[in-house]
Amino acid sequence: MPQPLLYSVEREFHHPIETMWTAWTEASALEAWYHPADLECLAGSTESQLTVGGLWACAVSVPEHNFAAYFFGIYSKIVTNELLEHTMHYTESADEFAEKDMSTPSHTVTIEFENRGQNTWVKFSQFGELPEGMAERAQAGMESYFDSLSAYLSEPTVDR
Numbered sequence: 001m002p003q004p005l006l007y008s009v010e011r012e013f014h015h016p017i018e019t020m021w022t023a024w025t026e027a028s029a030l031e032a033w034y035h036p037a038d039l040e041c042l043a044g045s046t047e048s049q050l051t052v053g054g055l056w057a058c059a060v061s062v063p064e065h066n067f068a069a070y071f072f073g074i075y076s077k078i079v080t081n082e083l084l085e086h087t088m089h090y091t092e093s094a095d096e097f098a099e100k101d102m103s104t105p106s107h108t109v110t111i112e113f114e115n116r117g118q119n120t121w122v123k124f125s126q127f128g129e130l131p132e133g134m135a136e137r138a139q140a141g142m143e144s145y146f147d148s149l150s151a152y153l154s155e156p157t158v159d160r
Contacts, residue, residue, distance in 0.1 A: 003108050003127035007139035010123035011146050015153050017081045017113055020120040023149060024084060024111055025050050033152035035060045036144035042068055045097075052078055056086055059097060070097035073106060084111040088126070122146075 013020060023029045031046035035058075045059035057072035073087035087106040091097055096104075107128030114121040124142055126135075 003129070006107070006126045006128055006130055006135040007142070008123055008125040009139060009142040009146060010121065011150075012116065012119050012121045013150065013153060014119050016118065017115040017120045019153065020113060020122060021081050023153065024113075024122075029152070030056075030058055033148045034058050034145060035148055036141055037147040037151065038144070045070075050075065050078060052076060055100065057097070057100065067092050068094065070094070072097065072100050073109070074102060076108075077110075081115065082113055085109065 023033065025048055027046045027048040030048055031041045031043070034046070035041050039060050039062060042059040042061050045057065047055050047057045049055045052075055054075045055072065056075060057070075059071070060069045062069055070091045070093070072089050075084065075086045077083055077085035086109055087102070088109045089100075089102065089104050089106045091104070107126050109127070110123075110125045112123040112125075124146075126138060126142075130138065
């Protein structure tokens with residue numbers, strides 16, 4: 001049974017689709033930006049095995065609250081420059097993150113891409129169940145991730 005839509009965030013970026021695809025699929029790029037704008041990924045925590053059944057993972061340090069947010073899952077659909085779909089498991093336990101138990105509860109995430117000439121439109125959607133009020137917080141968090149992506153893409157070292 002499909003999971004209900006929790007929220008989606010979409011934005012158009014002034015970067016070609018190949019650059020955007022790389023930002024979402026290469027581990028080193030994800031580690032550089034896949035976090036809220038005021039936080040950072042834990043060094044060495046990010047993986048992206050870009051194949052159906054491949055692992056993706058990252059950990060975001062939250063020093064203000066003295067913990068890390070660990071995310072991991074499996075790619076289930078990949079259409080180059082068009083669509084990524086994966087599961088998303090969450091834990092605050094480094095041991096659970098190291099284990100990456102795919103039988104724990106998870107959400108489904110889709111990331112859609114559209115080539116708009118010199119620009120690329122991206123839509124992130126999360127499906128599943130969350131306690132009341134948490135979807136709004138998650139959506140605001142993803143807006144901040146998109147701000148981080150924008151800052152990353154603006155760096156002169158990012159290939160455009």
